[in-house]
Amino acid sequence: MPTPGTALITGPTAGIGLCFARQLAARGHDLVLVARNASRLEEVAAxxxxxxxxxxxxxxxDLGDRGQLDRVAARLADRDRPVDLLVNNAGFGLKERFLVNDIELEQGMHDVLVTAVLRLSHAALGPMTERGRGGIINVSSVAAFLPRGTYSAAKAWVNSFSEWAHNEYGPQGVRVMALCPGFVKTEFHERMEVSRESAPSFLWLEAEDLVRDALADFDKGKAFSIPSKRYKAIVAASRAIPGGLLQRAQSVGRR
Structure with missing residues (x-):
């Protein structure tokens, strides 16, 4: 029986990315794992x-470094070693507000959340459309639907790009989906020093469940995967309420 093909995952050493790696490996996918920490990569690979x-x-x-990013893009573009699924999962978050952050930190976040997704998707889509099959899952955020500074703006770009690519390349056999989680029990918020008390307990999701449901949505050909009824309700409300009112209603925002 042929294998499901090779999946390349960015940020696979913890949290959502690690769950993608484990669940895709359980499905029989061979993997290419991309992250900054070589020793943790080797541990996960083993x-x-x-x-x-x-x-x-x-x-x-390091996807924030253009030369290193280009090496990953070259791997995706390699016709002799095809990648059938790209999971753009690498994360980057800043706790402080926009004008408090150094501009180079803001640029670094943009490089990882937007530029890397753009360049890696471009590298992957060429071979995929030639073969008439393949897929991309872009890990976005529910924050994309909310006016919460540059992180939200970056994720809004990911959503818009993913929806366009879903419609553009779906007829050519390539599925593209944006996964929009909310609060997930991973290292991401811990690294930002954001405690679990920062949001009600019912909003925190388990990464394993999130990824399982996301893969089910991807298999169904959905353009967006929004986890749980509670986050679907939040997204629906965000589309109905004017952005200015939403921003004023949020107790914590970015400026």
């Missing part, structure tokens, strides 16, 4: 090889 008997390639890279 775990997945042992648990699932798949081939796992590690590709250490």
């Amino acid at each position: 775990e997945l090889r042992t648990a699932h008997g798949v081939t796992v390639e590690v590709l250490p890279a």
